[in-house]
Amino acid sequence: MQQVSSWATRQALKGSSQGEEDVNAVYADIITKLARTRGQQQYADGDFEALIRTLEKQEQRASEFVRFGLMKPLKVSSIIGAVRNTIAASRDVVLSVLEPYVSSLNARLDALEPIRAQLAGFVDTMNSFYRNKSVRLDVNRGMRIDSKSGDRLAPSMLSSGEGQLLFILASTITAKERGGLFMIDEPEISLNVKWQRQLLRALLDLTGDSKIQFVMATHSIELLTLYDEFVLDLEDVSERK
Known part of the structure; x- marks a missing residue:
C-alpha cells in the first residue's frame, strides 16, 4: 500500500509542475488582452454565456480530480454570480480576465488528467474484485481499505x-x-x-x-x-x- 501511495504522490507532483508552467503562459496572456481592451469591443454577448457554461463544466470535471486529492473542490458559483452582475460597459475587461482564467483551469486539469486516469483505473479495478470492502486513494493521505461499515482495514486483515x-x-x-x-x-x-x-x-x-x-x-x-x-x-x- 505504501508503494502505491508514494507512486501516486510522485506522479501528482509531476502533473502539477506541468500545470504550473502552462498557467504562467496564461497570465502573460491576461496582460496582453488587457492592454488591447481599452477603447475596443472584443466580445459579443454570446461569448459571455459561453464562458460561463465552460466554467460550469470545469467545476463538474474537477470533481473527478477532487476524488483523489489532486485538487481542491472548484467552486465557481461566486465567480459566475459576479460576472452576471457586471455592467455592460465593463464586460470586455471582465472577459479579458475570465477567458485566460478558464484556460488556466483547463491547463491544470489537462496536466493532471494522465495521473487521474491511472488512479481511477487502479481503484476501480481493485473495487471490481473486492466485496464488502472498498479501496480509496488520495495523493495526500495515501491508500486505504475500508470495510462495508466504514472501518479502516489493515493489509493483514485481508x-x-x-x-x-x-x-x-x-x-x-x-x-x-x-x-x-x-x-x-x-x-x-x-x-x-x-x-x-x-x-x-x-x-x-x-x-x-x-x-x-x-x-x-x-x-x-x-x-x-x-x-x-x-x-x-x-x-x-x-x-x-
Whole structure:
C-alpha cells in the first residue's frame, strides 16, 4: 500500500509542475488582452454565456480530480454570480480576465488528467474484485481499505486472495512508467475461479499502451482459455535423454 501511495504522490507532483508552467503562459496572456481592451469591443454577448457554461463544466470535471486529492473542490458559483452582475460597459475587461482564467483551469486539469486516469483505473479495478470492502486513494493521505461499515482495514486483515490481488495490481501500476518484463508465477494461487478469469484482462487494462510484458507460469485453465494463442507448453527436457 505504501508503494502505491508514494507512486501516486510522485506522479501528482509531476502533473502539477506541468500545470504550473502552462498557467504562467496564461497570465502573460491576461496582460496582453488587457492592454488591447481599452477603447475596443472584443466580445459579443454570446461569448459571455459561453464562458460561463465552460466554467460550469470545469467545476463538474474537477470533481473527478477532487476524488483523489489532486485538487481542491472548484467552486465557481461566486465567480459566475459576479460576472452576471457586471455592467455592460465593463464586460470586455471582465472577459479579458475570465477567458485566460478558464484556460488556466483547463491547463491544470489537462496536466493532471494522465495521473487521474491511472488512479481511477487502479481503484476501480481493485473495487471490481473486492466485496464488502472498498479501496480509496488520495495523493495526500495515501491508500486505504475500508470495510462495508466504514472501518479502516489493515493489509493483514485481508484474505490471502485479496492480499495477493492487491500485491499483483499494485506492483503492476507502479511499474507502468518504467516498463519491462513482469513475471508472475502461478497467480491463480489463492484466487477464486471468477478472479482468475478477470485477472489478465485487469492487468492489460491497467498497463494500457505501456511497455510492460507479462510472462506467467500457470496451471489454471481459467487463465489460459481466453488467451490460448499466447500459451506455450513447457516440457521437462531431461525426459528426452
